[in-house]
Amino acid sequence: MTKLTSSLLPLVLLPIFALADQITMAHAVKKPLGKIVRTNAQITQLSDQKQKIVSRLPGHVEKYFVTTGQQVKKGDKVALIESIALSKMSATYVALRQQAKAAREQLSTAKSLYKKGLTSQNDLNQMIIEIEDVLSRQSALASQMQSLGIKASELTTATDQLTLYAHADGIVGQIFVPLHSNVNAEDPLMSIVNQSAYYAIAYLGMDDAMKVDQKTTGFVSVAGKKYPAHFVQLLPTIDEETQRAKVLFMMIKNPKNMLINAFTEMDISLAPFTEAVMVKKSSLSLFQGEWVVFTETEHKGEEHEAEEAHGHDEHESAHEHEEDHDEAHEEGEEHEGHGGHEEHEEAPYAPKVVKIIAYNGDEVAVEGIKAGEEYVSDGVYFVKSMILKSSLGEHGH
Numbered sequence: 001m002t003k004l005t006s007s008l009l010p011l012v013l014l015p016i017f018a019l020a021d022q023i024t025m026a027h028a029v030k031k032p033l034g035k036i037v038r039t040n041a042q043i044t045q046l047s048d049q050k051q052k053i054v055s056r057l058p059g060h061v062e063k064y065f066v067t068t069g070q071q072v073k074k075g076d077k078v079a080l081i082e083s084i085a086l087s088k089m090s091a092t093y094v095a096l097r098q099q100a101k102a103a104r105e106q107l108s109t110a111k112s113l114y115k116k117g118l119t120s121q122n123d124l125n126q127m128i129i130e131i132e133d134v135l136s137r138q139s140a141l142a143s144q145m146q147s148l149g150i151k152a153s154e155l156t157t158a159t160d161q162l163t164l165y166a167h168a169d170g171i172v173g174q175i176f177v178p179l180h181s182n183v184n185a186e187d188p189l190m191s192i193v194n195q196s197a198y199y200a201i202a203y204l205g206m207d208d209a210m211k212v213d214q215k216t217t218g219f220v221s222v223a224g225k226k227y228p229a230h231f232v233q234l235l236p237t238i239d240e241e242t243q244r245a246k247v248l249f250m251m252i253k254n255p256k257n258m259l260i261n262a263f264t265e266m267d268i269s270l271a272p273f274t275e276a277v278m279v280k281k282s283s284l285s286l287f288q289g290e291w292v293v294f295t296e297t298e299h300k301g302e303e304h305e306a307e308e309a310h311g312h313d314e315h316e317s318a319h320e321h322e323e324d325h326d327e328a329h330e331e332g333e334e335h336e337g338h339g340g341h342e343e344h345e346e347a348p349y350a351p352k353v354v355k356i357i358a359y360n361g362d363e364v365a366v367e368g369i370k371a372g373e374e375y376v377s378d379g380v381y382f383v384k385s386m387i388l389k390s391s392l393g394e395h396g397h
Contacts, residue, residue, distance in 0.1 A: 023379035025296075026280060030371040033276035034216075034269035036358045037208050041200040041220060041249075041266035043258055045193065051167050052188040056148055059083030059162060061181050061189070068175055072166045072192060079189055081162040086148070089141060091158035096138040103131035170194040173260070198254045200229055202247045202266050209234060209245030211270045218249050218268040219361035226267070226361045228252045269360060276357060276365035280377045284356070284364060285384060292351035293369060294376040294383045347390040349376060349383045 063080040066072055110127050113119040142152035149165055173191040177183055200220045204212070212234055219226040229249035239246055249266070283293045352375070354368035369375060376383050 022382050024377050025374050026283070026377035028277050028279050028369050028371055028373050028375060030275050031278045031360075031363075032273040033278075033358060033360060033365050034271055034273045035211075036360065037204065037268045037270055039202055039204055039266055039268065041202040041264055043220075043222075043260060043262045043264065044199050044201055045197070045260060046199065050173075050194065051170070051192045053078055053164055053166070053190050053192065054186055054188050055081050055083075055162070055164070055183045056185055057081065057083040057085045057162055058184050059085065059160075059182070061177055061179055061183060064175065064179060064190075066172050066190075068172050070172045071170075072172060073169050074166055076166045077163055078166050078172075078192075079164040081164065081183070082160050083162050084160060086145075086150075086162050087158050087160035089145065090150075090152075090155055090160075093138060093141040093145065093152055094155055094158060096134055096141065100131065100134045100138055103127070103134055107131055164189070166192055168192070168194055193260065198251045198258050199232070200249045200251060200264075200266055201235070202249060202268060203239060203242055203244040204247055204268070206245060208268075208270055209247060212247055212268075213271065215273070216268065216270060218266050220249070220251055221265045221267075222255055222258070225255075227254055228361060229266075267359065267361065277367070277369060277371050278360065278363040278365055279354075279369065279375060281359065281362050281364050283375055283377045283380060284354075284366075285351075285380045287351045287384065290353050291356055292353050293366070294349045294380060295352050295369075296374060297346075297348055297350045347383070347387040349387060351387070 059081040060083075061079065062082045065077040065079065072078065107127050110119055110124050114121070114124050145152045145155075148162060150159075150162075170192040173193040175190045177187065177189050183189065200218075202218065212231055214231060216231040218229045218231075220229050229251045232248040232250050235246040235248055237246070238244065247268075279293055284291055285294070286292075352369060354366040357365040357367060359365075
């Protein structure tokens with residue numbers, strides 16, 4: 001029974017060291033650290049990142065081509081308006097085009113008559129003025145319709161169909177007017193949000209706000225993650241409700257989907273700055289009641305050097321020792337601290353106690369580890385399991 005248990009030990013421990021692929025190493029770095037202030041912040045966008053689609057003409061909302069939350073590109077159809085005003089405008093344009101055609105023919109005839117002396121210069125000039133007036137009104141209507149997205153040159157009859165288009169890429173944020181409603185020319189129908197950049201307005205007390213400068217950085221919390229942001233502007237007005245200064249930060253990174261006007265928390269690093277050793281937050285772990293990071297031990301390297309220093313006779317002696325050890329197990333003898341020496345490898349990592357100074361986004365300023373020192377940045381759970389099982393192997397019977 002003892003021999004069976006001993007033979008299974010390598011199989012039990014093998015998966016532990018196979019987890020080394022899940023472990024990532026990094027080097028502690030020295031970075032500037034300021035006074036960390038945690039405050040409320042509101043996610044927002046600048047005015048030029050939002051567009052409101054308006055009808056531009058009074059009419060009836062006949063159809064929406066998009067729904068709330070839908071991704072659109074510049075030039076995509078978004079709504080269809082039936083407008084009596086457009087019907088009158090297009091009908092006038094078509095009529096003026098026919099008048100201009102007839103006026104040109106009359107002008108051509110008048111010129112021929114003038115050359116023959118059958119009409120006066122005044123009559124000819126009056127006809128030219130009349131045709132220029134028609135062409136001018138026609139050109140003005142063509143320009144107005146072009147601004148509405150209608151190509152006047154393609155019109156053959158009057159139309160009341162006004163199609164509205166997206167002015168830029170984005171996502172439909174909100175539809176303000178229900179389908180089949182009547183709207184005025186300036187009524188907004190929907191909003192489209194450009195998701196290329198997001199900003200955070202942080203609310204700070206006066207003393208902290210006056211310390212903000214171009215070097216100020218922060219981290220915005222969104223759904224359990226922190227996203228870096230840099231200072232843009234100290235806004236000139238105080239928030240009336242909170243009586244706090246408003247500081248605008250631009251988010252350097254952000255999730256794909258953001259909720260505009262949402263309130264969240266933000267950590268801001270303010271002057272004065274000092275140099276601090278930083279490690280990733282993911283590297284911290286509670287081990288035996290203390291905060292630690294894990295570093296590689298040199299035990300493996302020392303064993304390797306020791307093996308190279310010994311001669312062939314030492315290996316033979318070790319081999320004989322293993323045979324004696326197996327015989328002892330077969331006889332049922334138990335040797336605490338000795339029987340599992342070959343089967344139980346010591347974990348190649350050791351905990352190093354650190355003192356947490358401050359959290360800074362995804363990093364933590366600590367004492368107890370030197371800049372440039374290598375530590376386990378990801379996979380701490382596997383390292384703890386490795387150390388625990390290795391310890392059980394050394395002390396078990």
